[in-house]
Each structure stands twice: as structure tokens, then as C-alpha cells.
Amino acid sequence: MSQPLSVTPGFDLWPGLLELELQQALVSSVLAAAEVAPFARYETPQGKPMSAAMTAFGPLGWVSDRAGYRYADQHPESGQPWPQMPQALLHLWARLGDAETPPDSCLVNLYRGDARMGLHQDRDEADPRFPVLSVSLGDTAVFRIGGTRRKDPTRSLRLNSGDVCRLSGPARLAFHGVDRILPGSSSLVPGGGRINLTLRRAR
Numbered sequence: 001m002s003q004p005l006s007v008t009p010g011f012d013l014w015p016g017l018l019e020l021e022l023q024q025a026l027v028s029s030v031l032a033a034a035e036v037a038p039f040a041r042y043e044t045p046q047g048k049p050m051s052a053a054m055t056a057f058g059p060l061g062w063v064s065d066r067a068g069y070r071y072a073d074q075h076p077e078s079g080q081p082w083p084q085m086p087q088a089l090l091h092l093w094a095r096l097g098d099a100e101t102p103p104d105s106c107l108v109n110l111y112r113g114d115a116r117m118g119l120h121q122d123r124d125e126a127d128p129r130f131p132v133l134s135v136s137l138g139d140t141a142v143f144r145i146g147g148t149r150r151k152d153p154t155r156s157l158r159l160n161s162g163d164v165c166r167l168s169g170p171a172r173l174a175f176h177g178v179d180r181i182l183p184g185s186s187s188l189v190p191g192g193g194r195i196n197l198t199l200r201r202a203r
């Protein structure tokens with residue numbers, strides 16, 4: 001496997017790691033999953049609807065509402081378990097995430113139009129020794145990453161379809177977000193937009 005680019009200590013990027021066929025297969029898996037676990041725009045605890053729509057694969061899915069952020073073992077609207085994690089994602093995690101412990105959650109974000117994601121830390125997981133592994137599909141994202149304090153300087157980079165990145169070690173709790181996507185930069189996702197998959201060990 002190619003060597004990653006170390007963007008900042010603990011933040012590694014593998015540009016174009018996933019070949020087109022795998023990107024297409026993952027989009028198909030997401031669309032099939034969304035039939036049983038529909039994309040939803042969750043509210044923040046403050047009652048603001050998020051601009052990215054979300055669903056999940058695996059035993060646990062990340063959800064948000066006025067009661068707060070948490071991992072849940074079922075879809076909040078259907079009450080059904082989340083769809084199974086695609087094998088390809090389990091393999092990717094075994095290579096780049098953790099060889100012994102599988103991920104128990106994959107958050108699926110869909111960005112269309114002017115959807116974005118404000119700077120935040122991923123800190124709802126029980127053990128930050130496990131990395132977060134992120135797969136980008138479809139339109140390019142203008143991604144921002146800083147340090148572990150909100151006020152730390154940030155840098156901006158583009159995440160293209162097929163790119164994989166990892167937050168681990170000193171970057172595991174780094175602030176990060178998506179400033180915007182570049183609509184029309186990819187034709188991978190039917191109807192346009194960007195899908196981001198983040199693999200995590202939540203519990």
C-alpha cells in the first residue's frame with residue numbers, strides 16, 4: 001500500500017487509495033442501506049438542524065437530538081437496527097485502523113448543496129486510542145483540520161473521491177470540519193453531492 005501523506009502529526013492522508021470500482025460499490029451499499037435506515041437531518045442539542053444528512057452502518061450509529069449526541073443501536077425513526085457494515089470497510093479498518101478490534105460504527109454523511117460541518121472534535125467514543133478512519137466519495141470537500149484546542153490554527157485541504165484519511169494519536173481529538181463541498185466535481189453519487197464514511201470504535 002502507498003505511504004500516506006502526514007498532513008499534521010497523527011493526521012494521515014492516502015490520496016486516491018480506493019479504486020473507482022470500490023468507490024462505486026460503496027455508494028451502492030450506502031444507497032441500499034438508506035432504503036432501510038433513511039438519511040435524516042439530526043438536530044443539534046440546541047435544536048438546529050444539521051446541514052449534512054446522516055445514517056450509519058454497523059452495530060452502532062451516531063445520532064443527535066435535543067437530548068444530546070450519542071451512539072444508538074437503532075435508527076431513531078424506524079427503530080430498526082442499522083444495516084451491516086460492508087466487508088470492504090471492515091478490511092480497510094483492519095489495514096489502517098486497528099488489526100485486532102473491528103469498528104462497531106460507521107457514520108455516513110451526505111452533503112448536498114451548501115451542506116457543511118462546523119469545526120468539532122470526535123469525542124463521543126469510549127476509547128480515543130482507536131483512530132477514526134474517513135473515506136470520501138463523490139464531490140470534493142474543502143476540509144479543515146486544526147489542533148486539539150478550538151483556538152489552534154487550522155489548515156485547509158481538499159478531500160477527493162477515493163481519498164482515505166485517519167485521525168489518530170496526537171490528531172485523534174483534533175478539531176476538524178467541512179467548510180463546503182465543490183458541487184459537480186464528481187459524478188460518482190447519483191443526484192450529486194458527497195458521501196463521507198467515518199469508521200469508529202465507539203464502545
Ligand code: SIN
Pocket residue numbers: 107109117134141143159176177178196198
Ligand atoms: C465528520 O467529521 O464526521 C465528517 C468529516 C467529513 O465529512 O469529511
Ligand code: FE2
Pocket residue numbers: 120121122176
Ligand atoms: Fe468528525
